[in-house]
Amino acid sequence: MLNRIDLRGGASDPRHLLPRAQLDVSVAVEQIRPLVAAVREHGYQAVREASERFDGVAPEVLRVPAEVIAAAEGMLDPQVRAALLESIARARKVHDDQRRADHTTQVVPGGTVTERWVPVDRVGLYVPGGLAMYPSTVVMNVVPAQAAGVRSLVVASPPQRDNDGLPDPRVLAACALLGVDEVYAVGGAQAVAMLAYGCAVDATGSAYCDPVDMITGPGNIWVTAAKRLLRGVVGIDAEAGPTEIAILADDTADPVHVAADLISQAEHDPLAASVLVTPSVELADAVDRELARQVPATKHAERVDTALRGEQSGVVLVDDLAAGLRVVDAYAAEHLEIQTADARQWAMRVRNAGAIFVGAYSPVSLGDYCAGSNHVLPTGGCARHSSGLSVQSFLRGIHLVEYTEAALREVASHVVTLAGVEDLPAHGQAVTARFEATA
Numbered sequence: 001m002l003n004r005i006d007l008r009g010g011a012s013d014p015r016h017l018l019p020r021a022q023l024d025v026s027v028a029v030e031q032i033r034p035l036v037a038a039v040r041e042h043g044y045q046a047v048r049e050a051s052e053r054f055d056g057v058a059p060e061v062l063r064v065p066a067e068v069i070a071a072a073e074g075m076l077d078p079q080v081r082a083a084l085l086e087s088i089a090r091a092r093k094v095h096d097d098q099r100r101a102d103h104t105t106q107v108v109p110g111g112t113v114t115e116r117w118v119p120v121d122r123v124g125l126y127v128p129g130g131l132a133m134y135p136s137t138v139v140m141n142v143v144p145a146q147a148a149g150v151r152s153l154v155v156a157s158p159p160q161r162d163n164d165g166l167p168d169p170r171v172l173a174a175c176a177l178l179g180v181d182e183v184y185a186v187g188g189a190q191a192v193a194m195l196a197y198g199c200a201v202d203a204t205g206s207a208y209c210d211p212v213d214m215i216t217g218p219g220n221i222w223v224t225a226a227k228r229l230l231r232g233v234v235g236i237d238a239e240a241g242p243t244e245i246a247i248l249a250d251d252t253a254d255p256v257h258v259a260a261d262l263i264s265q266a267e268h269d270p271l272a273a274s275v276l277v278t279p280s281v282e283l284a285d286a287v288d289r290e291l292a293r294q295v296p297a298t299k300h301a302e303r304v305d306t307a308l309r310g311e312q313s314g315v316v317l318v319d320d321l322a323a324g325l326r327v328v329d330a331y332a333a334e335h336l337e338i339q340t341a342d343a344r345q346w347a348m349r350v351r352n353a354g355a356i357f358v359g360a361y362s363p364v365s366l367g368d369y370c371a372g373s374n375h376v377l378p379t380g381g382c383a384r385h386s387s388g389l390s391v392q393s394f395l396r397g398i399h400l401v402e403y404t405e406a407a408l409r410e411v412a413s414h415v416v417t418l419a420g421v422e423d424l425p426a427h428g429q430a431v432t433a434r435f436e437a438t439a
C-alpha cells in the first residue's frame, strides 16, 4: 500500500527521494496577504467576514465570555478531565524542570556579563480546530509559556458551527483547567493577523484584543502562511504544519505496532506524512499487510488512506541501519521513532528530528498526550534548524554588561583599535572620553 523507495546499493541521495506533500507555503502567503491586510485595516469586520467565509460561522462576540469557559469545564466528562489533568501534570513536571537560570560570567576582575532570561510579555497561542479538535494542544502551548513566566496569554481557536460559533468545548475546558481566561473564537490566517495587529472593537464597540508579541502553535497551511507573513511584526515559533512520522526499524520491530503508529499520525490530515525506513524487506512486507488490515478498520480511514498513498508517505528500503540513519537525518522528521535492537544507541546518533521516540513502548501518540514532552514540533524539514516548543521558546536572553572603571580602562585600547578598523572613531571616543582629564 505504501510507495516503495529502494535505496539499496546506496545509489541515490536520500534528500531527493522523500518529497514533502505538495504544500507551497509561499503560494499560500500570497493568497492570504489581502486577508491579513484587511484584518490590519478593518479589524473586527474583516475577521468576521473571513470566519463566515472559511468556517461557515461568525460569532458576533469574538472573545469567549468567562462564564462560557467556566461552563465548559463544568460540563467536562470526568474521564476526559482526569486525562487532561494527567497530561498537564506531566507536561508541567518536564517544562518547569527546564526553565533556565540566569548566568553570570566573570570575563575579567570587575567585568561581568550576565545572561538574564526574560519572558515574552504577551503571547498568542493558536489551537487548531479544522479537521480535528486539539485540547491537548492547549496544554502543549500554555504549559511552557506559563513555565517561562509569560504574563499575558491568549488562545485563539476556530469557531465551530456545531458549538454556536464557539471553539470546541474541550478546548475551552482545557483553557479553564490551565487558568487561561482570554480566548477568541477565531481560526486560520485571520486569527494570526488579529493576534499580531490586535483588533480594536467588537460588535458592542468596546475595546478588544490587544496585539501580542509572539504567536506559537501548529496549524494548517493558512495558519503557517500567516505566521510566515507576520514574522517580524511578531515573533513566531517554528513552522508546525501537517504532522509527520518517520520510523527507523529493523526486523526486531513488531509490524502491528509500526503500522498502528504510521496510521496514528496519518489520521491528522490527508497531507500528513508517514514514512518507514528499514533494511528489512520482510518488515516492509509485513507492515504493508498490517496496513491493509488496519486502515479499513480505523475511524478516519479515508483521510488515513489518502495520507498513506500520498507521495509524502512511503517505505524506504536501505542497506543497513547506518544508511537508514542518513535517510532519517536528511528527512528531519517532526517525529522519529526508533524501533530497533539497541534503540537508544541509534537514537543518540540522530542529528535531525523534532522529537525522538525510543523503543517499542514509546509511541508518538504517548508524546502527543501524556509523555511530558511537547507535541508542537517543527515539520517540513524545519527540524534541521529549529526545536519544538519549549520553555525556551518564550524566553529572551538579555545580556547585562557590567564593567568597573578599571576593567574598562584595561581594555580601552582594544576597543579604540577595533573602532578604527571599522572607521567608526566615535565608538572609540565614547570609551576614551571617560579617561580624558576634564579642563
Ligand SMILES: NC(=O)c1ccc[n+]([C@@H]2O[C@H](COP(=O)([O-])OP(=O)(O)OC[C@H]3O[C@@H](n4cnc5c(N)ncnc54)[C@H](O)[C@@H]3O)[C@@H](O)[C@H]2O)c1
Pocket (backbone or CB within 6 Å): 050, 051, 054, 055, 127, 128, 129, 130, 131, 132, 134, 137, 158, 159, 186, 187, 188, 189, 218, 219, 220, 221, 222, 223, 240, 241, 242, 243, 268, 269, 272, 334, 375, 376, 377, 378, 379
Ligand atoms: N506540528 C504540530 O505540533 C501539530 C499539532 C497538532 C496539529 N497539527 C497539524 O495542524 C493542522 C491543523 O489543521 P486543521 O485544518 O485541522 O485546523 P486549523 O485550525 O489549522 O485550520 C482551520 C482554519 O483554516 C481556515 N481555512 C480553511 N480553509 C481555508 C482557505 N481555503 N483559505 C484560508 N483559510 C482557510 C479556516 O478559517 C479555519 O478556521 C493539521 O495539519 C495537523 O496535522 C500539527
Ligand SMILES: N[C@H](CO)Cc1c[nH]c[nH+]1
Pocket (backbone or CB within 6 Å): 134, 136, 137, 243, 265, 368, 375, 376, 377
Ligand atoms: N501529533 C500531533 C503533532 O505533533 C499532535 C497531536 C495532538 N493531538 C494528537 N496529536
Ligand SMILES: [Zn+2]
Pocket (backbone or CB within 6 Å): 243, 264, 265, 268, 365, 368
Ligand atoms: Zn498526533
